[in-house]
Amino acid sequence: MMNKLKQYERLFKQFDENGDGKISACELKQCVEAMGEELSAEDAAASVTLLDADGDGLVGFDDFVRFVEGGKEEEKENDLREAFKMYEMDESGCITPRSLKRMLSRLGESTTIDECQLMIARFDLDGDGVLTFHEFKVMML
DSSP states (O other): OHHHHHHHHHHHHHHOTTOSSEEOHHHHHHHHHHTTOOOOHHHHHHHHHHHOSSSSSSEEHHHHHHHHHHOOOHHHHHHHHHHHHHHSSTTOSEEOHHHHHHHHHHTTOOOOHHHHHHHHHHHOTTOSSSEEHHHHHHHHO
């Protein structure tokens, strides 16, 4: 569990851009957009409100862990596995910069290998340069 907490801390810090120990709606929006997705300010604010247990308008580390740990419904897990397989290269068990570039290209996004490496690095919890299913799952939650 301690190793898992360290991974959560690393991921949390990716979202907590100003380092204040809390994730604001603005930080959530920026992080999602850095992954190449869109999130409106309204949706970011609604997400923060949903996750915020103490009512301070921000997502603290405990809120974040509770969300990540609580999102283990079987249907969601199966959907994530299917999505992961779309990005995975040759059933290797991981998403590589090359496989990410290939899938984004299929979706009409033009990216370089360097850009794909940066996208992966943001959620690469163990620093090996690829995303495992666990890392992909944490990213998607």
